[in-house]
Each structure stands twice: as structure tokens, then as C-alpha cells.
Amino acid sequence: MNATDVDEVTTLAQPPTLGWKFSQVFGERALGEEVQEVDIISAIEFDKSGNHLATGDRGGRVVLFERTDLKDNVHRRDLEKADCPINRHPEFCYKTEFQSHEPEFDYLKSLEIEEKINKIRWCQTSNSSLFLLSTNDKTIKFWKVQEKKVKNVSQMNLDRSHALVNGSSPRLYLLNGGCAERSYTNKDFSFPPGGFPSLRLPVVSSKETSLVAKCRRIYAHAHDYHINSISANSDGETFISADDLRINLWNLEISNQSFNIVDVKPSNMEDLTEVITSAEFHPTHCNTLAYSSSKGIIRLIDLRRSALCDNNSLLFQEHGAPVSRSFFTEIIASISDIKFSKDGRHILSRDYMTLKLWDINMNSGPLATFQVHEYLRPKLCDLYENDSIFDKFECCLSGDGLRVATGSYNNLFRVFGCVGGSNEMTTLEASKNPMRRQVQDLARSPRYLSSATGAGRRGTETPGVDGNGNSYDFTTKLLHLAWHPTENSIACAAANSLYMYYA
Numbered sequence: 071m072n073a074t075d076v077d078e079v080t081t082l083a084q085p086p087t088l089g090w091k092f093s094q095v096f097g098e099r100a101l102g103e104e105v106q107e108v109d110i111i112s113a114i115e116f117d118k119s120g121n122h123l124a125t126g127d128r129g130g131r132v133v134l135f136e137r138t139d140l141k142d143n144v145h146r147r148d149l150e151k152a153d154c155p156i157n158r159h160p161e162f163c164y165k166t167e168f169q170s171h172e173p174e175f176d177y178l179k180s181l182e183i184e185e186k187i188n189k190i191r192w193c194q195t196s197n198s199s200l201f202l203l204s205t206n207d208k209t210i211k212f213w214k215v216q217e218k219k220v221k222n223v224s225q226m227n228l229d230r231s232h233a234l235v236n237g238s239s240p241r242l243y244l245l246n247g248g249c250a251e252r253s254y255t256n257k258d259f260s261f262p263p264g265g266f267p268s269l270r271l272p273v274v275s276s277k278e279t280s281l282v283a284k285c286r287r288i289y290a291h292a293h294d295y296h297i298n299s300i301s302a303n304s305d306g307e308t309f310i311s312a313d314d315l316r317i318n319l320w321n322l323e324i325s326n327q328s329f330n331i332v333d334v335k336p337s338n339m340e341d342l343t344e345v346i347t348s349a350e351f352h353p354t355h356c357n358t359l360a361y362s363s364s365k366g367i368i369r370l371i372d373l374r375r376s377a378l379c380d381n382n383s384l385l386f387q388e389h390g391a392p393v394s395r396s397f398f399t400e401i402i403a404s405i406s407d408i409k410f411s412k413d414g415r416h417i418l419s420r421d422y423m424t425l426k427l428w429d430i431n432m433n434s435g436p437l438a439t440f441q442v443h444e445y446l447r448p449k450l451c452d453l454y455e456n457d458s459i460f461d462k463f464e465c466c467l468s469g470d471g472l473r474v475a476t477g478s479y480n481n482l483f484r485v486f487g488c489v490g491g492s493n494e495m496t497t498l499e500a501s502k503n504p505m506r507r508q509v510q511d512l513a514r515s516p517r518y519l520s521s522a523t524g525a526g527r528r529g530t531e532t533p534g535v536d537g538n539g540n541s542y543d544f545t546t547k548l549l550h551l552a553w554h555p556t557e558n559s560i561a562c563a564a565a566n567s568l569y570m571y572y573a
Contacts, residue, residue: 085472085487087494088558088573092502093159096135096568111563114552117192117200123162123552123561124202125568126187130171132204132283134215135162135568159572160559166215168283171206183208188297193322194306201286203309207296210311212287212322219276287325292318299349305356312349317361319373331379332361332371347462348407353414360410360417366403368419370430386417386433388426398450398459406462411471412555420465420476423447427474427488440486440495442476458544466553466560473558477548481564500548500564504571 099105108129115124123135139161174183186206193201199216295313302309310331311318317332336342344365352358357373369382402422409418416437417428425440442463446453453459458479465476473494477483480499487494498504551562558573 084489084492090496090498090504090571090573092504093570093572094162097566099567105565109566111550111566111568113187113190114550114561114563115190115192116552116554118555120555122200124190126190126204128186130169130185130187131167132170133167134165136165138163160554160557166281170204170211189300191300191302193302203300205297205300208293210289210300211285213283214286215281215283217279218282220278220280221274221276223272223274289320289325292328298347301349301351303351303356304354310349310351310359312346312361314345317349347405350408350410353410353412355414360408362405362408362419364404366405366421368408368417384433386428388435401459407464409465409467411467412469418465418467418474420463422459425465425474425476438488442478442484456544461547464550466551468553468558469555475551475553475560477551479547480543481546481548483548483551483562500562500569
């Protein structure tokens with residue numbers, strides 16, 4: 071089969087464009103309501119089953135949500151028997167929340183460490199308990215969330231209904247039938263025949279259950295720079311944490327020791343040319359991980375090759391035309407997030423302007439490049455002055471690997487089809503009416519970009535408009551989102567609100 075045949079087969083296998091609908095919102099704010107800084111969501115993560123969702127915020131709290139639409143199985147079976155249509159999509163409810171991190175102060179470095187949750191990662195479970203890792207800039211914590219039965223004393227020792235004796239005034243009874251109005255000697259403890267009919271033993275019942283979050287391990291004092299990534303390994307025993315210059319390997323059961331597996335710190339800091347921006351374990355190969363850098367490079371490393379993995383196995387980088395370089399070239403090339411596909415065959419990377427999809431077996435260039443912020447290219451000077459050019463947008467892939475998604479300004483997020491030949495591009499707003507701000511593509515395909523483009527309004531007014539006439543606001547940005555591992559459902563954060571959509 072030649073390349074033309076492959077393209078034809080791929081084109082025929084294109085899935086239909088999804089129609090996205092609003093599902094739920096948690097923490098919706100009223101019109102004009104001021105958002106507290108501590109309530110802004112800073113991390114989102116589904117577990118592998120898709121039955122639980124975790125969010126972290128700038129106040130150091132972790133909030134857990136649980137899927138509810140799968141619990142009504144009996145009613146669903148009845149509908150199936152009656153051949154009734156079932157409008158099924160993931161629905162979640164609030165489960166519990168806990169304070170993961172508190173603000174700290176490093177007295178040695180005179181540095182304030184904020185409580186903001188940078189990343190959350192779910193770990194493997196062996197029972198009904200839930201396990202997850204959360205981190206702020208310096209400290210990683212391993213949490214166990216489980217249901218515990220609340221024990222209540224449902225019956226006291228004394229039957230209060232028998233407090234009156236032959237119509238006399240009530241006497242002050244003590245536990246086990248004692249009375250405060252008289253002193254007792256040993257002879258007072260003789261029991262009459264048949265015992266005391268009013269003597270009651272306490273009955274302990276455990277009808278209710280409550281969720282308890284317990285910190286099992288604290289992994290601290292291993293990073294000199296701010297932690298930007300954590301990733302749990304598929305072996306269920308280890309995880310990695312990454313800061314600007316180092317990646318450490320941890321065992322979940324050992325909190326006082328870690329192994330440095332990547333170190334890009336030069337002997338002279340003046341020679342520093344790039345920093346680590348994100349790191350992720352392979353979903354199935356416990357010896358493989360990838361990390362990205364501020365130069366737009368992705369390195370794939372094999373832990374079996376050496377203890378210190380400074381030499382990568384594969385390097386993924388797109389080489390742009392020299393004539394297109396400018397002062398902003400390296401800044402916008404910096405990768406803010408990488409994700410493996412579910413099967414581990416592809417890596418999705420997000421830089422400021424684009425999404426790129428890579429095949430780990432082909433490092434000559436990306437399989438596809440998706441336009442996200444090309445219309446902002448004429449505004450790079452303004453973006454640099456207000457620091458928006460350093461915003462770190464996350465990305466995600468669908469469980470079937472057919473689509474990718476990422477966030478943008480104006481609380482918008484974009485979904486692209488990544489099957490060969492697909493022109494699917496949907497832009498949605500994080501609101502109850504996601505199609506309200508639908509952006510249509512310009513005359514070219516969104517998948518492959520040219521080096522020069524005229525998209526974007528000319529002028530310096532702020533807020534401006536993109537090439538489609540839609541105004542953009544740099545203060546409202548959708549940085550964090552996650553795709554359900556098995557279904558077409560996306561959870562995304564707009565300030566303090568969590569929106570969920572399905573297709």
C-alpha cells in the first residue's frame with residue numbers, strides 16, 4: 071500500500087464533527103460578582119476510570135467530584151428493556167474537599183511559598199480508597215481519601231422515661247443507674263433478683279459514613295526551583311517531579327529520599343539557555359518519560375540507559391525558517407504542557423501559538439500543527455508588556471486519540487480533529503451556552519500554518535479583535551482543562567467555575 075492509499079483510507083475513516091453541549095457547572099458566579107483569588111482553579115485531573123474528577127485552587131484546596139450517572143443502573147436497564155432512548159453523558163456531583171497545602175515561609179531563602187496547587191495526579195487504587203498526589207511550588211503530598219463509618223451512641227445507659235419514682239420529683243441519675251443524692255458503699259452494688267429493669271447499656275451504631283482525607287506522605291526539600299510537573303508511573307510505585315532544572319524520581323513509600331535523573335543546570339548559571347517546562351511518564355512503559363523545554367524541544371528518555379539521563383533517546387523539535395525569527399521566537403516556542411496519548415504512541419505539546427501532535431516513532435517533525443493564537447502575532451509586543459505572552463496553557467487528548475483540545479483567551483477553548491485530512495475545528499466558550507462565541511476558521515485549514523499570516527486586527531486598542539471580528543480579553547483565560555478518558559466529555563476551569571461539556 072503506497073502513501074496515496076494510506077491517505078485515502080485515513081480520509082474515509084474520518085469521524086463526524088462533534089456537536090458539543092453544556093452539561094454542568096460548579097461554582098458559577100453571579101453577574102458582576104467579584105472572584106476571590108484563592109478560589110481560582112489552578113489544576114484539573116480525571117482519574118483513569120473517569121469516575122472521579124479532582125480540582126485544585128490557589129487557596130491550596132483540593133475538591134473531588136464523583137460520577138453519578140452510572141449509579142442508576144436499575145432504572146437504566148428498565149429503559150433499555152422498554153426500548154426507550156437514553157440520553158447518557160457523564161454527570162458529576164460534589165464528593166468532598168480538603169486543605170492540601172498551607173502558605174509557608176522559607177526562612178533560609180527569605181521566600182514566601184504560596185499554597186497554590188500546581189498539579190494533581192491520580193495514583194493507582196487497590197481498594198475503595200482514592201489516592202492522589204498534589205503539589206505546590208515546593209512540597210508534594212500523597213493523599214488517601216476513604217469512607218469511614220461514623221459511630222454514634224444511639225441509646226444511653228439510663229431510660230429517662232423512668233426518671234419519676236412513684237410520682238416524686240425526678241432525681242439526678244448518673245451513668246449505670248447511679249444517683250448523685252446519696253453516697254455508695256460496697257453493699258449498694260448488690261443486685262436484686264432479676265436485676266435493674268431500667269439499666270441500659272449504650273448501643274453504638276454506624277449508620278452514616280463520612281469521607282476522610284489523610285496525608286500519607288510528604289515529599290519536601292528536594293527542589294531548589296518551583297515544581298512545574300508531577301507524573302505517576304504506570305508501575306504504581308514511583309513518580310517523578312520536575313522543576314526548572316531538575317527531574318527527580320520518587321518511590322511513593324519513601325518520602326525522605328529521591329533520585330535525580332535529569333539535571334540541566336550548568337556549572338555557570340550565566341550559560342543557562344533553556345529550562346524544563348513539563349514532564350510526563352509514558353502511560354504503559356514504566357521506563358520511558360518525556361520532558362519539554364523552553365526552547366520548544368521534547369526529549370524522550372529511557373531510564374534503563376543510565377542513572378542520570380542527560381542523554382535523551384529521541385529529540386523532537388520543529389526547525390523553523392531562519393528568516394522568520396524575531397525577538398519573540400524563543401518565547402512563543404516555549405512548550406507549556408505535554409501529554410501522551412492513551413496508547414502512548416503520540417505526544418501532544420502546547421506552545422503559546424500552536425498545538426503540535428508528534429509520533430514518538432518519527433522525530434523529523436510534528437504530524438500536525440493546529441492554529442490556536444496565530445491571530446495574536448501582530449500583538450506580541452502588547453502581550454509581552456502585560457506578561458500575557460508567558461501564560462501557560464494546558465492541552466489534552468481524547469481517549470480514542472481522534473481529537474485534541476486546549477484553552478485560549480476570553481474563556482474560550484478549541485477542539486481539533488487530528489485524523490489525517492480532518493478539518494474539524496470547534497471553538498467554544500466556558501459558559502452555559504458554549505456555542506455563543508463560535509469562531510469560524512478563515513480561508514485556510516487550521517491544521518497546517520504558513521510562516522506569514524495577516525490574521526489579527528491592526529492597531530493598538532485593548533481589548534482588540536481577532537481575524538474573525540471577535541473581541542479578546544487577556545484577563546479572562548482558560549488555562550486548565552481535561553478530557554474524560556473514555557468518553558467525549560471535557561472539564562475546564564474559568565476562574566473559580568468548573569464547566570463540563572459533552573458531545
